Amino acid sequence: xxxxxxxxxxxxxxxxxxxxxxxxxxxxxxxxxxxxxxxxxxxxxxxxxxxxxxxxxxxxxxxxxxxxxxxxxxxxxxxxxxxxxxxxxxxxxxxxxxxxxxxxxxxxxxxxxxxxxxxxxxxxxxxxxxxxxxxxxxxxxxxxxxxxxxxxxxxxxxxxxxxxxxxxxxxxxxxxxxxxxxxxxxxxxxxxxxxxxxxxxxxxxxxxxxxxxxxxxxxxxxxxxxxxxxxxxxxxxxxxxxxxxxxxxxxxxxxxxxxxxxxxxxxxxxxxxxxxxxxxxxxxxxxxxxxxxxxxxxxxxxxxxxxxxxxxxxxxxxxxxxxxxxxxxxxxxxxxxx
Numbered sequence: 501x502x503x504x505x506x507x508x509x510x511x512x513x514x515x516x517x518x519x520x521x522x523x524x525x526x527x528x529x530x531x532x533x534x535x536x537x538x539x540x541x542x543x544x545x546x547x548x549x550x551x552x553x554x555x556x557x558x559x560x561x562x563x564x565x566x567x568x569x570x571x572x573x574x575x576x577x578x579x580x581x582x583x584x585x586x587x588x589x590x591x592x593x594x595x596x597x598x599x600x601x602x603x604x605x606x607x608x609x610x611x612x613x614x615x616x617x618x619x620x621x622x623x624x625x626x627x628x629x630x631x632x633x634x635x636x637x638x639x640x641x642x643x644x645x646x647x648x649x650x651x652x653x654x655x656x657x658x659x660x661x662x663x664x665x666x667x668x669x670x671x672x673x674x675x676x677x678x679x680x681x682x683x684x685x686x687x688x689x690x691x692x693x694x695x696x697x698x699x700x701x702x703x704x705x706x707x708x709x710x711x712x713x714x715x716x717x718x719x720x721x722x723x724x725x726x727x728x729x730x731x732x733x734x735x736x737x738x739x740x741x742x743x744x745x746x747x748x749x750x751x752x753x754x755x756x757x758x759x760x761x762x763x764x765x766x767x768x769x770x771x772x773x774x775x776x777x778x779x780x781x782x783x784x785x786x787x788x789x790x791x792x793x794x795x796x797x798x799x800x801x802x803x804x805x806x807x808x809x810x811x812x813x814x815x816x817x818x819x820x821x822x823x824x825x826x827x828x829x830x831x832x833x834x835x836x837x838x
């Protein structure tokens with residue numbers, strides 16, 4: 501065997517702009533201009549540089565190029581609870597929409613034990629923005645973002661801090677509309693299965709349900725608290741239905757818990773919607789499955805993501821602009837469980 505021998509563990513040397521410059525017989529600055537849109541460079545020299553770059557597999561450092569233009573194109577997403585199918589769908593659409601405008605997300609699991617530490621590490625990067633999707637941040641982190649001049653957008657709950665824009669669903673309105681649908685259908689013995697009380701959405705949805713019941717001269721027959729998961733909804737709903745058998749309708753704080761409640765109702769012999777109506781909130785994909793056909797309230801992801809992108813671009817274009825709070829309107833989706 502002839503030729504140069506390489507160690508199996510040896511990494512290939514990284515191709516840099518200096519490598520291109522040496523092989524193309526040009527300066528390092530000429531390589532930079534060749535990859536900079538609108539920069540002046542002799543056409544033949546540009547062709548030679550691009551040809552050498554393609555041959556040796558060189559790609560310019562996009563982060564460095566972006567920083568020269570004032571933007572890194574990096575956007576951190578602090579996701580509150582990726583166990584929740586709604587949040588998973590929301591983040592997925594948000595990531596795709598950011599990619600479409602040449603923004604590259606750094607995703608942080610806000611439900612993890614090291615969430616705050618992970619965010620502090622990410623803040624060392626030159627971020628264009630931080631998007632908070634649910635969850636909660638300490639005041640110190642919010643202040644740190646403001647100190648670094650990092651624009652923030654809070655999605656899912658208002659955040660009272662300077663330089664923070666907010667996009668929220670009208671949770672109370674949606675929950676009230678859902679309760680009114682059941683009341684108008686003749687349901688009177690209504691129970692409520694809420695989410696974690698420390699969450700903004702849980703408090704707002706409960707307030708909407710209670711307002712609708714009070715307006716109709718009703719009170720909840722029973723209440724329970726779940727954790728916004730299918731399993732949590734199943735356990736809480738089963739206990740609630742067994743302890744308060746007179747319930748003829750169950751309003752759930754989100755679709756995941758409502759799907760768990762449907763399973764619990766089936767297990768204890770409650771016919772849905774015959775003698776028990778069940779309604780959720782969010783309109784996740786599973787709610788539309790034929791096996792569930794869940795009546796729910798849509799928490800519109802498309803509209804929220806559009807507003808987040810609009811606010812992001814507006815803030816990057818004018819860092820000193822006034823803070824905005826935008827509410828997206830929920831929509832009742834009647835199906836087969838009410």
